[in-house]
Amino acid sequence: MPNQNGPLGADELMVLAERVAQLNAADAEWVSTLLHEALRARAQEAESLAAPGARGPLDHAEGELDEQLVQIALDTAEWLRTLWNVGYMGAGKFRSLPRSAFPSIDVEDIRKSSLFARIRQGKYALPFPPPTRHGLPWHELLEGAEQVHAVEAEIVRDETGQPQGAIIEACAEWLIIEETTETQAYVVQHQGLGPVYRLRLAGGLAAELRRESPTLKRKIFLQRRGGFHSYTLEWLGEDGRKQLVGLRAATWERAESEAEHWLATTHPEMYGQVCFERCEE
Secondary structure, rough: OOOOOOOOHHHHHHHHHHHHHOOHHHHHHHHHHHHHHHHHHHHHHEEEEEEEEOOOOOOOOOOOOOOHHHHHHHHHHHHHHHHHHHOOOOOOOOOOOOOOOOOOOOOHHHOOOHHHHHHHOOOOOOOOOEEEOOOOEHHHHHOOOOOEEEEEEEEOOOOOOOOEEEEEEEEEEEEEEEEOOOOOOOOEEEOOOOOEEEEEEEEEEEEEEEEOOOOOHHHEEEEEEOOEEEEEEEEOOOOOEEEEEEOOOOOOHHHHHHHHHHHHHHOOOOOOEEEEEEOOO
């Protein structure tokens, strides 16, 4: 039953929109008009509340935290939760499990934390540690606009000369997936998670690290029903089975962000290797 003590939620409105189609033609016309007018009023109210300087139904009481401080508190809680669950602060000092004590955090940790900056920008925290560059998280390598980076790197080999891994920008957690000895080129991946890169040695420690373009494509569908629209990711597993993943989004950009977050959470080894195709039904 609809909630009589508050505004209808999106799911309840969706159900009502679907039931309109079940009415006879005469009733469906005026009910549909009424429902669309209610949706228009709801959208107008949301725009008014989102306008600069707008306040909600209740003004802030004296001494109440403003929205910015509340958001900072929420972001800080998310930052600390991620530090505990994922366990990375960039210097390798918070990685071992099980963890029984939280490390001390000073002002410089807050100022220099790329993870905290990422959360403050409204982005999801990665569910796995990113590569590091001289001890600091290197998110730009994963998601930045630049695909090519000049780096210092060396290949670690065993007694027989077989490559065992790579040290890139003082990070020794790179795996070698493929080696081309003629060109001194290697396909590498950090801890077996996230994008894959092509590492080319240029002599000494100088090298070039290039993020490979996505090789897989998956579809995101936009569905329109009764004045509402929703986004769904169609995921094909290795066994060929199709999985439909609902995305909590109102725009294509947000839908792709949600799809990336789902991929990072459920298939971290493929994160950054999939591009999304926009489709409308």
